[in-house]
Amino acid sequence: MNQAINFFWTILCFIPVIGFWMAANSTQLLYVLILLSFLSLLIPAKVLQLSHSPKFYEALGVKFIRKLVQNGEYATRFIRKNNPQYKLIKDKANAAAYMRTIVMYERYHLLCFTFFLLSAIYAIITMHYAFFVIIMLANIIYNISPILLQQYNRARVLKLNK
Structure with missing residues (x-):
């Protein structure tokens, strides 16, 4: 069941990114942006954690x-x-x-967030405005929401261990 959920969201949210890069026909830039996205993994997790309070994330709608x-x-x-x-x-x-596991998920979605964001920026530069909007929506659904969820989960587990 869990893998089916992952597969669904991954396919749904990667379709616009793949479609954009197929339309852009710029393989070299694609590889450069993928490499740049990997640099985001150098950011320490502590810097990314917005709050240590589960209530903060609940106010952002993480329970949904x-x-x-x-x-x-x-x-x-x-x-x-x-x-x-x-x-x-x-x-x-x-x-x-x-x-x-939380750290692994969060890092994966940070990498994808960066790649989606760089792809969206390139979509704007190349005047593919519809791709920009769709990629940004996919980024919110597929990357920002899970990053917030993992931070919420971390805050909850740390609260349990006190």
């Missing part, structure tokens, strides 16, 4: 986002139909492993 993603409310509900004891975080060791 959490319903629609892997390990979210709907996916967990579906899994618990077959496995009523299912819990994502069972103990402190499991919480530590989950924190590493």
Whole structure:
């Protein structure tokens, strides 16, 4: 179930980016922007964390986002139909492993956010305004929302471990 959710959002949000780059027909620039996007991984996670308060993220609507993603409310509900004891975080060791997963997800979406943003900027430069709008919407859905969600999850797990 969780992988199906990932696949759905990835395909949906990458379609406009792939479509733009196919229309742009600029393979060399594509590779340059991908390489530049990897530089975003050098930014320390501490710098990116907007708040350590779960309430901050809840005010941004993260609870709604959490319903629609892997390990979210709907996916967990579906899994618990077959496995009523299912819990994502069972103990402190499991919480530590989950924190590493949070970092991995956040870094992946930061990389994609940067690439989508650079692609959108190039779309504006080349006067592909519709692609700009669609790529930015995809960036909000596919990257900004998950980054906020991972920061929320980190804040919640850290609060549990106090």
